[in-house]
Amino acid sequence: MLEVAHIHGGPVLRGVVRAAGAKNAALPILAAALLTEEVVTLRGVPDLSDVRFMAEILRHQGAEVAQPAPGTWVIRAAALTHRTPYDLVRKMRASVCLLGALVGRLRRAEMAIPGGCVIGPRPIDLHLRGLETLGCAVTSEGGLVRVDAAAAGGTDVDMGGPMGSTVLGTANLVMAATLTPGVTRILTAAREPEVVDLCALLTKMGARISGQGTSTIVVEGVARLRGCDHTIIPDRIEVGTYLVAGAITGGDVTVQGAEPAHLEAFLGKLREAGVSVETGPGFIRAHGRPTRPVDIVTAPHPGFPTDLQAQFMALQLLVPARSTFTEKVYPARFMHAAELQRMGADIAVEGAVASVHGGKPLSGAPVMASDLRASAALILAALAAQGETWVQRLYHLDRGYERFEERLRALGADVARRPAADLPKGFAED
Numbered sequence: 001m002l003e004v005a006h007i008h009g010g011p012v013l014r015g016v017v018r019a020a021g022a023k024n025a026a027l028p029i030l031a032a033a034l035l036t037e038e039v040v041t042l043r044g045v046p047d048l049s050d051v052r053f054m055a056e057i058l059r060h061q062g063a064e065v066a067q068p069a070p071g072t073w074v075i076r077a078a079a080l081t082h083r084t085p086y087d088l089v090r091k092m093r094a095s096v097c098l099l100g101a102l103v104g105r106l107r108r109a110e111m112a113i114p115g116g117c118v119i120g121p122r123p124i125d126l127h128l129r130g131l132e133t134l135g136c137a138v139t140s141e142g143g144l145v146r147v148d149a150a151a152a153g154g155t156d157v158d159m160g161g162p163m164g165s166t167v168l169g170t171a172n173l174v175m176a177a178t179l180t181p182g183v184t185r186i187l188t189a190a191r192e193p194e195v196v197d198l199c200a201l202l203t204k205m206g207a208r209i210s211g212q213g214t215s216t217i218v219v220e221g222v223a224r225l226r227g228c229d230h231t232i233i234p235d236r237i238e239v240g241t242y243l244v245a246g247a248i249t250g251g252d253v254t255v256q257g258a259e260p261a262h263l264e265a266f267l268g269k270l271r272e273a274g275v276s277v278e279t280g281p282g283f284i285r286a287h288g289r290p291t292r293p294v295d296i297v298t299a300p301h302p303g304f305p306t307d308l309q310a311q312f313m314a315l316q317l318l319v320p321a322r323s324t325f326t327e328k329v330y331p332a333r334f335m336h337a338a339e340l341q342r343m344g345a346d347i348a349v350e351g352a353v354a355s356v357h358g359g360k361p362l363s364g365a366p367v368m369a370s371d372l373r374a375s376a377a378l379i380l381a382a383l384a385a386q387g388e389t390w391v392q393r394l395y396h397l398d399r400g401y402e403r404f405e406e407r408l409r410a411l412g413a414d415v416a417r418r419p420a421a422d423l424p425k426g427f428a429e430d
């Protein structure tokens with residue numbers, strides 16, 4: 001059943017919310033469980049449609065996947081197929097991170113090439129170039145890519161592309177290199193905390209890795225990996241989203257279980273905007289509303305995360321001055337701007353730059369979510385808008401936020417999940 005979020009703007013959000021595990025750490029880590037035939041136990045796994053879908057793909061590959069308790073997944077990949085068909089890949093682009101795990105474990109993979117998505121073209125050329133540099137034979141035909149790692153051996157692999165580093169590309173190379181003979185040095189590696197968490201898991205499995213968190217990761221290949229028990233890091237994007245939810249209502253929200261060191265660029269901008277931010281071991285508190293404009297440029301970590309750009313844009317709608325948002329990761333990721341305009345926002349998009357002229361009154365409207373982070377941004381704007389907002393295509397939200405509306409409600413928001421049939425006449429999707 002199609003569902004929509006129904007929000008009445010106005011209530012001030014106050015209270016404490018607990019961070020869930022990071023989606024973008026959990027997805028490659030679930031794939032990495034295929035690197036051993038032993039049991040891998042993962043804890044703190046968020047309950048999201050993308051995670052459930054990744055579990056389905058692992059089962060397709062031949063792994064046994066069980067969920068003995070909420071947030072705990074147990075994977076045993078005794079025998080595997082190296083083939084991943086298009087109907088699995090097309091539903092979730094992140095399934096591309098199976099490539100490194102299959103190449104590592106089986107020394108070959110055959111996978112459908114994922115298509116683009118609404119936030120941009122999202123090619124995988126850097127993943128394939130990286131595997132080729134590692135000595136893999138890579139061929140593509142009929143929408144499939146075949147990778148044969150029989151002749152692969154450790155070497156220097158530069159993963160840099162036009163946007164800098166690639167997160168899942170780095171994850172794929174690290175996974176493939178763990179079981180590739182010799183020493184692989186990954187240059188222009190992604191420094192994201194999610195890549196560091198993947199390396200932490202792989203190290204527990206017996207991999208020899210150093211340099212994670214810097215732009216050079218060194219992997220010394222080993223003959224086999226073993227099972228382990230690992231807890232996923234908190235979701236920094238979700239944490240940032242809740243902090244914005246508090247600030248956009250002039251409230252006071254504390255996120256427990258958060259890691260402030262993962263969010264430095266974001267917290268710096270929040271402070272620059274005039275929001276009071278307090279951090280301590282395992283928590284971040286934001287209170288008060290933004291009062292000053294900011295200029296934000298998204299960039300790979302430790303830069304400002306593209307996955308928080310839409311939410312921060314919603315926040316700056318409150319500030320009666322010009323804020324700018326420059327996308328250096330996905331130059332066209334501004335689909336939310338047009339929907340925010342339907343709520344009264346004044347945003348001009350020119351190429352990879354969006355200029356927000358804040359301070360205009362926001363009013364609730366039926367709007368359409370185009371992707372995961374856009375759907376969060378629309379709900380945030382709705383919290384600050386006069387009247388009622390309906391956010392359609394809520395399935396985007398469920399890919400990356402666990403029980404979002406329920407947890408916002410616990411902070412005082414007036415938000416409910418309703419069947420799409422409840423939409424005002426004339427706004428329902430066909």
Ligand code: EPU
Pocket residue numbers: 023024025027094120121122123124125126127128161162163165166167168169306307329330331372373400
């Ligand atoms: N790129 C290429 N060629 C490649 C790979 C990437 O040109 O082979 C380009 C992309 O088109 C993009 C840039 O490089 O312009 C960076 O893309 P990257 O590969 O780093 O993205 P990703 O690994 O596919 C992950 C997250 C995204 C997040 C980006 C950037 C996961 C599952 N996904 O994607 O998360 O936006 O890194 O930080 O980890 C989200 O959670 O909403 C989301 C989209």
